[in-house]
Amino acid sequence: MSMRSFLRLGAALTFAFAASAAFAHALLDKATPPVGGAVSSANEIRLKFTEGLEAKFSGIALSGPGGAVPLGAASVDPGDNSVLIAKIGKPLAPGTYTVKWHAVSVDTHHTQGDFDFTVKP
């Protein structure tokens, strides 16, 4: 196979895979409250992932200075299945909070993560 044939084959394969319908691991892209950020109040945790999620197998837990914080059941945004939302059950006192999440993308890949945010006095 000549160099030109090899590169032509590579380009064809690249195009084929790039054009394929791809699903993937759901990685956290953006969060509200922001990862590592500070807010004056928060009434929900909103996590935007890189892929669509299966809400049934995905979840969020929140803990803070006083221990675990009750959250509503995690649900997927009806308008965007890559957004996972959980309502916070009570006003948050100032302090540092930790969000732990686990996600199952629509193609059943599992991912997980955790991050802190701060509620300002």
Add this chain to the structure above:
Amino acid sequence: MSPYLPRVLSGAIAAMAASLCLSPAYSHAVCGNRVFPATLGIDDPGVGDELALPTLTYLPSNSNGSQEFDASISYTKTIFPGFGLSITDGPSWQNPGGYGWGDISTEAKYNFMCIPEHEFMASAGLSIEWANTGTGGMSGSTNTYSPVLDVGKGFGDLPKSLNILRPFAITAEISEDLPGQAWSGGGQNSTNFNWGFTVQYSLPYYNANVGEIDNPFFKHLIPLTEFTFSKPIANFAPGTNVTTGTIQPGAIYMASSWQFALEAVIPINSASGHGAGVVGELHFFFDDIFPDSLGKPIFGGK
């Protein structure tokens, strides 16, 4: 190289593209919060359905003083969860030296450990370079058998007070090249010990676990440096037991189902080459692109 290969491969690609259906998927090098990217100098510690196409390397002056350009394909197929077989080959152009394909290399690899809370992953494998499967004088005359151990450790388990260090990860590989024959083709076949490691700083990890990154390009980037070394340890010709190796600083752009890596190749001494080269690779994760067909193990599906 058969002139029919491109046609055969094209048919295989069409079959792949057509084979989507529904069932569970299996992940590539993910352990806990950590995604280990595919690296170029050494292998990553995971086993997954993936394709490196192409890996292109340019060396202005290799260890023989020749200008060298290599291209290669590497494909890995999982047979059952955590166990995969891979095949690697590709052409090389050297001036002086000519053109030819290197010997075909295969590897069986098993991911035997993942400790999620410590982002620690380990795999063991056996690689074989098959003699007389290359062309143009670039083929060896005896098989080479190489047991390989790959490990990876993310630092996400550091205390939150050291948050800035948590995106760091290291991966490492050791292997030994054991020739099938001590002598062949009138020359000695040395036993070599190979080792290497990478130091990575994952901005995707930073964005998801430490602090938000607004820039859509940088949040996908993993700056890293790879170090690879090799030393003949037995049956070497007098004066040839010199450690050779490269230092490869670069970066990986990691998208959802593919990644692109670009690294400089800096020889550590004159026995390793002269002048800085470059290596780049486009890598596809089939477990993400074809999660229900080519991207899942042949056996052991849920």
